[in-house]
Amino acid sequence: MKKSGFTMIEMLITLSILAILLAIAAPNFKNLMSSSNMVSNANGMIGAFNYARAEAIKRGSNVNIGQMGGDWTSGIVVWVDGDGDGNRAAGEEVRLWPGFDSSSTVNSANANASFSFSATGEVNNDDQLTICDDRTGEEGMRISILFSGAIIAEKVNCV
Numbered sequence: 001m002k003k004s005g006f007t008m009i010e011m012l013i014t015l016s017i018l019a020i021l022l023a024i025a026a027p028n029f030k031n032l033m034s035s036s037n038m039v040s041n042a043n044g045m046i047g048a049f050n051y052a053r054a055e056a057i058k059r060g061s062n063v064n065i066g067q068m069g070g071d072w073t074s075g076i077v078v079w080v081d082g083d084g085d086g087n088r089a090a091g092e093e094v095r096l097w098p099g100f101d102s103s104s105t106v107n108s109a110n111a112n113a114s115f116s117f118s119a120t121g122e123v124n125n126d127d128q129l130t131i132c133d134d135r136t137g138e139e140g141m142r143i144s145i146l147f148s149g150a151i152i153a154e155k156v157n158c159v
Helices: 008-059
Strands: 063-067 076-079 093-097 105-108 114-117 127-132 139-145 151-157
Touching (some): 008 076, 008 093, 008 127, 008 139, 008 151
Antiparallel strands (some): 063 076, 063 114, 076 093, 127 139, 139 151
């Protein structure tokens, strides 16, 4: 009578091959997840800027966008300056975006903490925001905000 099944040697060889494949795949999977997270952060920022611009055009008045906390990774807020003092006050917020994870950084070429879109969709100052994470030599994302209000995203090398 013939018995079916695996021998101990066959099972050990299979497990060894599986362990080798997992050891090769795990670092690549981590890089894939980090890159995906960075692109997601960039898309969120682009969406926030496009939302602020669209709100300014829709409302026919200035709409501001800026850092919620001490930097862009803390979160993004869009607000209408109802009292005209140039500062965000309670109740002026239109929409909030959550912050990024702790491994991400956003650098502003012109050190702008906020922008103001006019009723025509133009922005008060241009800038380039570069999003990178804690990996060195990896690709990041640069978001260019033009005076016309156009938002352009491109891949860049992080240092």
